[in-house]
Amino acid sequence: MDRRKVYVLMVLWAMAHLSSPGYSLRALRRTTGGRRGSTGLTGQDANGVPLRRSKRGWMWNQFFLLEEYTGTDLQYVGKLHSDADRGDGSVRYVLNGEGAGTLFKIDEKSGDIHATKRLDREEKAYYILHAKAVNRFTNEALEGESEFIIKIHDINDNEPRFTKDPYMARVPEMSDIGTSVIQVTATDADDATYGNSARVVYSILEGQPYFSVDPDTGLIKTALPGMDREVKENYQVVIQAKDMAGQMGGLSGTTTVSITLSDVNDNPPRFTKTLYEFRVPESTELGSVVGLIRAMDADIGENAEMDYRIIGSDGPGMFDITTNRSTQDGVIVLRKPLDYERKRQYSLRVQVENVHINPRFFSMGPFRDEATIKIIVEDVDEPPVFERASYVMEVKEDAARNTVIGSVSASDPDDKNSLVRYSIDRRTDMDRVFNIHAGNGSVFILRELDREENAWHNISVIATEFSKCNNPRQISRVPVYIRVLDVNDNAPTFATNYETFVCENARANQVIQTVSATDPDEPLGGHRFFFSLAQEAAGKANFSVRDNKDNTAGILTRRNSYNSLQKSIYHVPVVISDGEFPMQSSTNTLTIRVCTCDREGNMKLCNTEALTARAGLSTGALVAILLCVIILLMIVVLFAALRRQRKKEPLIISKEDVRDNVVSYNDEGGGEEDTQAFDIGTLRNPEAIEESKQRRDIVPETFYPPVRRPVLPPTRDNNGDVRDFINQRLQDNDSDPTAPPYDSLATYAYEGNGSVAESLSSLESVTTEGDQDYNYLSEWGPRFKKLADMYGGDDSDRDS
Template structure:
């Protein structure tokens, strides 16, 4: 204490050598020594206790914790809190002596408040405790989530300190989710695959955190459960997807009026979605019936005659449901029929039973979709015979007679037969029995005679001996008449060749030859 105080040797008054600071050291204690006789006599001691009396030399201040991250004074209050809700405490310090008058007696007030839209303060403070309260139930986090309030602490001596309170307004779930559109419209084709995306909807929520987690669902208009919603909670989106295939051909599946729901923990809102199903070409035209059997018709029926009328229908709509008729080229290779777009199948060219006796016409109905689909029907047409063919030789004959052979000589038609056979491409009613005659129209014919057996065969006999060197062949006109009504006839020329007798001799020699075949025989020999 010797450096802080001095004492008058004569009077014993103690003096401070510098300004004392009670806040640094509120009291001093030291010994005072008194000596008589000029310092050589007796000595006495006194124990001095000196208390430094406070003066108001320290203003209040708001201490800030060193480890506070978000700020020195931060309070939290839920939005929509009622009036007089405690928000936080602002505690100031004063280093002066609280027991010395009013030097450390603090009074709190707000020097910079926040006002609402009608100029009313939002916060108040307890002058004694420094507790901040809400004044009105008007805090709305969605409008403002943070307020700064300046608080003053004043001691009894009039010294002032200030601090700033940061008031954070925390969220409560006071807003429903709201769709970004009230009505949605979309189109899908009926061939859309299951789990495919139909539409994406979204919603907003003024709240935050868990209070803003939105879930989407379909609550109306989907009695058959054709759709479902996947919720994207991060982006507040709902993805509507196809759960079951839709069918445009079913009238009640052409339009869906869905009611959508977006909900958080406490609130919800609704929106409406119109899903229009578009037709796809998923149906081929269908004939009814698919098989037609036309009445049998004669092969001489006039071109343009109606054969049958086919009828087809297509369940699709638009171009997908429009179709045209045609006839498969493979079923009508000679283009003898055509089909009108009214469905009438008519004869387009003359028929010939001898070429095709029964027509299996494949009528096609091909729609205008992409890709086009085709339906088929079969029209069976049986062609009846008319007597439009005369008789003809059964085969191409090469008759031969030998020269220098005595008459009468049978004319051999081929190597195996002496008979001439007739045939007719018409049916049996317009065919046999035939009448076969040799026409005496040329001098060649007078050398032969024809015998008709009335069973479709005849024999020809040479009436004289021939000399090949004078004439090598004779042409005989053969008239053949069928039994049709009216009968049909035809004349064919039979060319008789005069053969050389030298060849005849060789043939006879060949016939007289005998062929022998020898096999070597070995005796059986025993072994052993």
């Protein structure tokens, strides 16, 4: 309701001013006498020529328009009128400039100007336009173009706004009344040159009685003395800004100011106890912390910083005390070695005081405190002490076994100076890669190292103290970090398993695949790989390899087309080498499938392997199908073998001559190199057989020396024949305890000593004239006739 009243008052004020002579809506005519358009003398120029000036028919002043008009009709701005307008409709008024035709429209006949929209002064305060009058029929200018301004009058339609919300401020605790805290600022978008619409007054809504605000400047000040941060630290103050100079009906805005009391040093430090007691072993190292003491200070930050110092001691120089600035603790440090047998207790007098003392609060008392510290020395048997807290060693991965890579050293700090032995904690070296010399602490390797498998080894070395009775008493451990240095011992390989195809319609020198390499080695300067086609494939290669010089290579075609029916898969051997020393290289085979593609090179159809992969069969399904095929093939092979065994003819057709000695079984043996299945010595010359030869396929329970009977070759005096020879051998085998438990066939090819009748063996009786008759055991044939004639036999001998 208040805003409406203000708005009505502003409208009435504007109407009163707009109707006054100073704000005429009509054009003011400036004349010098005579009628419109005439000229008058105004003097002479330098040459004495009379000067004349033209009278102007019109001139425009400012028009005024009220912002935020809410009426239903168009808002009337003003009227243009020319002296040349006789009311006969021959004059046409034209309006140009800012907003002409959109925000402002003119009646061409009457010259009335109306605003078409509600205007906002905060958006634009005034508009500059141009008007002229022309003859409607001839379009001839009756008056020259004149400029005028439409100014927007302001109303109080904007509330004050603070530049921040919330504000953050700090003020020292214990500040005096009137201490400045922060200045807040609110701005009002209304016109500050017109009325009180933009005149802002500040007031405090929340925060009394601690703070106050200046109504004109917005400066916030303290209003209560002795505000203590240790009692209350944070305050929330709400400030209001109201326009219209704070009068009724004005608009207002608020903001929150968060005020924190900053600390001042108004509290002294105080020890929590008057007596502190610490126990320390005599083996404590110099510089070690013996104990911590703490004094409490209610202040914070630098006002709570304290300094500790020893003001009295019965062991001068034995201890020192420093301040930990992050925790404000007093740190007692050992400066000289302790000896339990010499002195078992020390007493110190310690003082603490603030670092930054505020003279303003000296009247509150001394800002220091004192306490007593009691230090008791304990007798202990200390373990061996290593020279270092940890050890770092380096070894190349190609180092030989038993190579010493470093050493550790520990000693017994006790007066006994016991012997120290070293060992490796096998829980940290379960693979037994390293070992240590028990006496001198030298660490050496037990097996070859591989940096690519493990670049760092973290082990723990144990130092054990032995007494005079050689009994272990104290042990200590130290971590040993072993870094394996890289050696170029790995050849580069393809970075991934490439699946490459080439289109049947491919062109020559077309890149079908870009390959890269990987190498588990890590050279200091980075990898540098070289690619080339294998030498053995260079002459007949269908593809070429182009090194891109950036650790990649392109696989290129070497001809214009490929045929999947002729060859569906190509294998391209690519040699990859590194640039390190010693240089390593490997040959990697890239499999390329020939596929049918469209014109854009997209694969349409590939070989059988690709179709199988596209069918979507899983790996398990493929394995199951493969197993079924293998089982079927095994059944077919077994069936064929059984049928072949049934139809196999015996080795010896005639079973009358060799009866129980013939055994047929389906064993092909192991070929020429199989000497374990049976003893082939029986096929050799009996006189060349080793006397102590045993079978190698069985181990007899007892050794039976072979029984050898003298064999006399058939002569004219001893007319034995081959049958007797075979029978004799047969009897020897039957009585041989080392013979196998199954029947065997033994064939003999013995010609006799000094025979010129060539061989009687079927193995060497090959002729080129016709088929050889191998059944010479029952039918002697021509060879026996020749043998009988050589030994002087007659036809009767032949028949026998």
